[in-house]
Every structure is written in structure tokens, then in C-alpha cells.
Amino acid sequence: MSTISSTFTKRDLARIEAESFVQTIEYHRELPSTSDRAQQRAKAGQAYSPPLLILTEMQTAGRGRNMNRWWSTPGALTFSLLCDLSDLKCSRECLPQVSLVTALAVCAGLRKLDHRSEFRLKWPNDVYIMKRKVAGILLEPVPLDPHGLVVGIGINVNNSLNTAPPDVRAVGTSMCDVHDERYELTTALIHVLNQLAAHYAKFAKGWLRLKHEWGPYCLLSGRTVCVTTGERQISGLCHGIDLDGALIVQNDEGRQRLYSGSVEQFD
Numbered sequence: 503m504s505t506i507s508s509t510f511t512k513r514d515l516a517r518i519e520a521e522s523f524v525q526t527i528e529y530h531r532e533l534p535s536t537s538d539r540a541q542q543r544a545k546a547g548q549a550y551s552p553p554l555l556i557l558t559e560m561q562t563a564g565r566g567r568n569m570n571r572w573w574s575t576p577g578a579l580t581f582s583l584l585c586d587l588s589d590l591k592c593s594r595e596c597l598p599q600v601s602l603v604t605a606l607a608v609c610a611g612l613r614k615l616d617h618r619s620e621f622r623l624k625w626p627n628d629v630y631i632m633k634r635k636v637a638g639i640l641l642e643p644v645p646l647d648p649h650g651l652v653v654g655i656g657i658n659v660n661n662s663l664n665t666a667p668p669d670v671r672a673v674g675t676s677m678c679d680v681h682d683e684r685y686e687l688t689t690a691l692i693h694v695l696n697q698l699a700a701h702y703a704k705f706a707k708g709w710l711r712l713k714h715e716w717g718p719y720c721l722l723s724g725r726t727v728c729v730t731t732g733e734r735q736i737s738g739l740c741h742g743i744d745l746d747g748a749l750i751v752q753n754d755e756g757r758q759r760l761y762s763g764s765v766e767q768f769d
């Protein structure tokens with residue numbers, strides 16, 4: 503029986519380079535945050551061919567959206583891609599859409615790995631199984647480079663949440679906890695990277711129909727949601743997303759279209 507390791511060997515890294523769209527890989531056994539490291543690489547001004555993959559087996563200070571931390575242990579997939587927005591034929595203005603496209607791609611990659619689970623998308627960019635978060639995405643522009651984008655992705659694959667802090671266990675899950683199965687991390691990563699390449703290419707050509715692709719996997723459609731957007735809190739019935747990726751929430755004040763925010767609650 504083959505054992506499944508949480509370490510990436512030289513052979514694994516060569517496979518990732520050969521079988522995916524990443525041009526360069528920087529691998530660390532341990533790192534505070536792959537997204538911080540990607541930002542450092544961008545700032546250092548050294549030449550690199552995008553997308554550059556920063557991969558680690560163990561992240562010790564992972565960051566999530568809204569200044570949250572991202573908990574993980576070995577067995578999780580934690581990586582960041584330093585991308586060039588010109589390859590996506592877009593600028594910073596379309597980051598809200600890129601965020602949704604990234605979530606669609608991660609979800610598609612995980613479906614290739616696990617055919618049994620019903621993966622769902624929680625606007626704007628979380629992937630869920632059975633109303634629990636299994637993957638999170640953090641998009642951050644590179645401050646002094648208008649084309650630079652860091653896409654940070656964390657996926658709970660073989661890291662059981664049994665040892666996670668209570669607040670993480672309350673809302674999260676891991677693929678290994680859902681089916682009591684472990685997955686080959688290199689294969690998982692390659693599936694996700696290939697879906698990112700395919701979805702970004704489709705988006706760049708203007709062929710990706712967001713509403714159409716998101717619809718079947720939308721976790722929030724038909725549910726009552728409470729969304730924090732800036733200083734405002736908006737509650738109402740969710741009607742999924744619109745053609746441009748806006749979340750549609752219907753309440754007494756009418757049909758609200760939200761372009762950014764966090765869904766704090768859903769029924």
C-alpha cells in the first residue's frame with residue numbers, strides 16, 4: 503500500500519512544473535505565509551516568469567480575508583501564485599470577477615479529485631462541502647506593480663480538523679474528514695492548477711459565463727443571507743449571482759446588487 507506524504511519531493515516538484523502552467527516553483531518546508539513570500543518576491547524586483555508558484559508544506563502564519571488567520575497543518579495545500587494580470591487580459595478593476603473565477607477553478611479542480619462530495623461555492627470565493635468551508639482564497643494586488651496579483655489558496659485536504667481550534671472546527675471541514683480518505687497532494691495541486699489555467703484562459707478570451715457556471719454550485723441561492731459590505735449590513739433572500747458576478751439579495755428595499763463583502767450568515 504502506498505503511503506501518502508505531506509512532503510513534496512524533488513520528483514513531485516518536477517511533476518508540477520511539467521504538468522501545470524506554473525513557470526517557476528519556490529518550495530519551502532515551512533513558511534509563515536506563502537502570500538507574504540510572493541509579495542516579497544514581487545517587491546524584490548528579481549525577474550521571474552509568471553505564474554510563479556510559492557508552495558509550502560507547513561504555513562505558520564497563514565492569513566485569510568478580512569485580517570483573519572488561516573489555520574493549517576501538514577496535509578493541507580497552502581500555496582500562492584504570483585500572476586500577471588495582463589495574462590488575464592484585465593486590470594485591477596476586474597479583481598472581483600477574477601476572485602469568482604478563481605473559486606470556480608478551485609471547485610472544479612477538487613471535483614476532479616473527489617467525485618463523491620458535493621462541492622459548493624459561497625460568494626465571493628469560498629469552497630464548501632456540506633455547509634462547511636473546505637477552501638479559502640485570498641487575492642491581493644502587488645502594491646507597486648499594476649499588473650501584479652498574488653492569488654493565495656488554502657485547501658483542507660489531508661489535514662484533519664480534529665486538532666483545529668474550536669472556531670475553525672465550527673465552520674470548517676477537511677476532505678479527509680468527509681470520506682475518511684487521504685489524497686495525493688501533488689495530484690490535487692495539479693488538478694487545481696490546471697483548472698486555474700483553463701478558467702483564466704477562458705476568462706481572458708471573454709468566454710467565461712460567470713452566472714451560468716456559478717449557478718449549479720451556488721451555496722447561497724434561495725437562502726436568507728446577512729452580508730457585511732463596507733459599513734453596511736444587508737439581509738435578504740439570495741438570488742445567486744448576476745452576469746457580472748454581483749451577489750443579488752432581495753429585501754424590503756428592493757433588489758440589491760453587491761460587488762464586495764462577506765456573507766456572515768446564511769440559513
Ligand code: BTN
Nearest residue numbers: 535537564565566567638654656
Ligand atoms: C480566506 O478564506 O479567508 C482566505 C484564506 C486564504 C489562505 C491561503 S493559504 C495560502 C495563502 N497564504 C496565506 O497566508 N493565505 C493564503
